[in-house]
Amino acid sequence: IVSVSPEFEDCKEIAQRAQDHIPGGVNSPVRSFKSVGGTPLFIQRGKGSRIWDADGNELVDYVGSWGPLILGHAHDSVVEAVERALGKGLTFGAPTEGEVELAKMIVDALPSVDMVRLVSSGTEATMSAIRAARAFTGRSKIVKFAGCYHGHNDGLLVEAGSGGATYSIPNSAGVPEGYARETLVADYNDVNSVQRLFDSHPAEIAAVILEPVAANMGVVPPAPGFLEGLRLLTANNDALLIFDEVITGFRVAYGGAQTLYGIVPDLTCLGKIIGGGCRWGPTAEGGMSWSGSAPGQYVPGWHTVRKPACGNGGDSNPQGLAAPGTYEGLEAASARLADGLAAAALKAEVPLTINRVGSIMTAFFNGGPVEGWDSVAASDRERYSAYFHLMLERGVYLAPSPFEAAFVSTAHTPEDIGATLEAAEYALARV
Numbered sequence: 001i002v003s004v005s006p007e008f009e010d011c012k013e014i015a016q017r018a019q020d021h022i023p024g025g026v027n028s029p030v031r032s033f034k035s036v037g038g039t040p041l042f043i044q045r046g047k048g049s050r051i052w053d054a055d056g057n058e059l060v061d062y063v064g065s066w067g068p069l070i071l072g073h074a075h076d077s078v079v080e081a082v083e084r085a086l087g088k089g090l091t092f093g094a095p096t097e098g099e100v101e102l103a104k105m106i107v108d109a110l111p112s113v114d115m116v117r118l119v120s121s122g123t124e125a126t127m128s129a130i131r132a133a134r135a136f137t138g139r140s141k142i143v144k145f146a147g148c149y150h151g152h153n154d155g156l157l158v159e160a161g162s163g164g165a166t167y168s169i170p171n172s173a174g175v176p177e178g179y180a181r182e183t184l185v186a187d188y189n190d191v192n193s194v195q196r197l198f199d200s201h202p203a204e205i206a207a208v209i210l211e212p213v214a215a216n217m218g219v220v221p222p223a224p225g226f227l228e229g230l231r232l233l234t235a236n237n238d239a240l241l242i243f244d245e246v247i248t249g250f251r252v253a254y255g256g257a258q259t260l261y262g263i264v265p266d267l268t269c270l271g272k273i274i275g276g277g278c279r280w281g282p283t284a285e286g287g288m289s290w291s292g293s294a295p296g297q298y299v300p301g302w303h304t305v306r307k308p309a310c311g312n313g314g315d316s317n318p319q320g321l322a323a324p325g326t327y328e329g330l331e332a333a334s335a336r337l338a339d340g341l342a343a344a345a346l347k348a349e350v351p352l353t354i355n356r357v358g359s360i361m362t363a364f365f366n367g368g369p370v371e372g373w374d375s376v377a378a379s380d381r382e383r384y385s386a387y388f389h390l391m392l393e394r395g396v397y398l399a400p401s402p403f404e405a406a407f408v409s410t411a412h413t414p415e416d417i418g419a420t421l422e423a424a425e426y427a428l429a430r431v
């Protein structure tokens with residue numbers, strides 16, 4: 001890996017200007033480096049597994065824009081597809097054939113999905129799915145899980161109320177108490193915590209929404225029986241099961257986590273990979289007698305699928321991913337990385353728990369096991385911050401937060417993985 005000028009002078013200069021014009025200097029909190037300290041890197045370009053920051057530092061990238069870039073940066077087929085589409089116009093405020101083809105590709109890939117409504121972000125996908133669930137059931141309560149993130153819908157920016165309170169409280173300013181009260185918070189990998197909510201709110205819960213593999217508290221896989229238990233519980237209580245597969249869709253398997261674990265949700269939210277790197281977030285509705293929207297449910301128009309260009313970009317993504325051996329290659333590279341990190345931690349006598357599903361993983365500075373928000377929260381954040389900066393010094397760009405995932409792409413070469421493991425040996429010996 002090329003040498004990194006750790007002063008990041010140009011990034012710092014841009015960061016200063018950014019502060020003058022953008023609240024916090026970034027357009028999404030997790031990009032601020034607040035969790036790890038230091039100045040956020042301002043990225044100039046990316047190709048394959050590499051990114052270059054404003055100081056010209058070349059870095060092996062494991063953020064991958066938080067998941068979309070499973071084929072790596074600026075993949076030729078994606079760039080060609082988007083360039084082809086760009087010349088035909090950016091937005092028409094009218095349907096395009098590309099949307100139909102993309103919707104069909106999603107239906108073909110995810111057996112639980114009958115129909116797809118395309119919107120412009122993961123937030124809008126989960127917001128639309130929740131509205132559809134409320135419209136379909138006529139109920140208002142939603143169950144989410146501590147540690148899971150579904151975008152910045154007001155009603156989901158909540159945390160469990162303190163003590164025995166069964167009602168949630170907002171975890172962001174500006175969210176009215178009334179909104180928070182409609183969302184109940186359960187514990188990931190604990191079906192009984194959901195059973196208790198159904199018992200205390202009979203016939204009030206419209207849906208349970210979750211990341212079938214949690215990745216927004218770091219990667220936490222579903223415990224055996226957890227997803228099956230939720231499927232049974234929601235079916236027995238006439239509530240819907242919503243899989244937020246914005247990260248896991250086309251990531252952990254071509255058919256997403258629902259295919260990997262054999263669970264049929266009622267609604268699926270996708271994003272990231274399906275947009276091929278453009279902003280995108282389909283709500284895929286499946287297994288339900290109606291589609292697109294329940295009678296009277298409103299999902300507004302102009303912002304919906306305003307980017308035919310990206311739709312075409314996204315098209316090439318799923319097609320590329322369907323090629324034989326794609327996921328086997330990702331599995332091999334990711335397993336080598338995870339095993340190598342575990343070996344380096346053992347050698348450095350650093351307690352490290354690595355949770356991995358396919359090509360997403362998180363190294364928790366924690367003796368483990370890490371199975372839900374409580375054990376995640378017990379991880380050593382300071383040690384992660386030190387590790388993050390030591391890895392950056394050695395040219396490896398990880399998530400600037402201990403509670404996110406690292407993403408391996410088909411563009412990560414054996415040399416990238418080898419260099420990453422060398423950097424990890426250096427870093428773990430110094431944290």
Ligand SMILES: Cc1ncc(COP(=O)(O)O)c(CN[C@@H](CN)CCC(=O)O)c1O
Pocket residue numbers: 028029030031065066120121122123124126149150151152211215216244245246247271272280281404
């Ligand atoms: C499971 C899940 N569901 C929904 C969302 C929201 O998607 P967007 O609105 O950012 O497209 C996300 C967004 N993910 C974060 C990082 N984990 C994106 C952060 C960023 O892009 O800065 C998600 O992970």
